[in-house]
Amino acid sequence: MTDIHPGQRVAVLADAQNLYHSAQSLYSRNVDYSSLLEKAVQDRTLVRAISYVIRADSPEEETFFEALQDIGFETKIKDIKTFGDGSKKADWDVGMSLDAVTLADHVDVVVLCTGDGDFARLCSHLRHEGVRVEVMAFESSTAEELVEATDTFLDLGGREDTFLL
Structure with a gap:
């Protein structure tokens, strides 16, 4: 796999719920999305x-x-669903995965901002297709299989001053 270089076209997909809950439970703070996007792109070309x-x-x-x-960021918004038993559900796993697969033909790198292990299979697929996959998340709340499935993992918790408000 290729390393980071300025000519790369990058797509950044951020799972806001996952990041929010991790930042809150670990640090009682919020994610600095401006720093997140800047570090995800670095000196490369942002496609989406x-x-x-x-x-x-x-x-x-x-x-x-x-x-x-x-x-x-372009925001994709989904309303939370409340079921008859009072339980609530809303996640973007399928939507994020479909977007990543669709964007794979148009980018060199997909940066996933999530610690959700459900994305490990997506990482393997993208890498098989020749796309570099980078994950940015809080290591202590990131699934091991996700870390293992990426080209690069950046622990947001290792740089609280940069990535937390």
């Missing part, structure tokens, strides 16, 4: 930056969605 978010009707979330857009 997509943040996958869940609308749960909390007062500050629209402000957060707008802030993501101001930083340069």
Whole structure:
């Protein structure tokens, strides 16, 4: 696999729920998405930056969605589903995976910002297709199989000053 170089075209896919819950449970802080995007792209060419978010009707979330857009993320929003038994569910695993596979023909690198082990198979597929896969997440809450499936893993927790607000 190739190393990082300036000519690479990059897609950044951020699982906002996963990052939010990890940052909150580990540090009681929020993710600095501006720093996240800057480090994900480095000196390469950004093709697309997509943040996958869940609308749960909390007062500050629209402000957060707008802030993501101001930083340069396209936001994909899914409403949380509440079931008859009161349980709630919303995740973007399939949507993120489909976007990554679709973008693979147009980029050299896919940067996944998530610690969700469900994406390990996606990483293997993308790498088989010749796409470099980089993962940025909090190592202590990242599935081992995801770390093993990537070309590069960056632990956001190792650089709290950079990646946390």
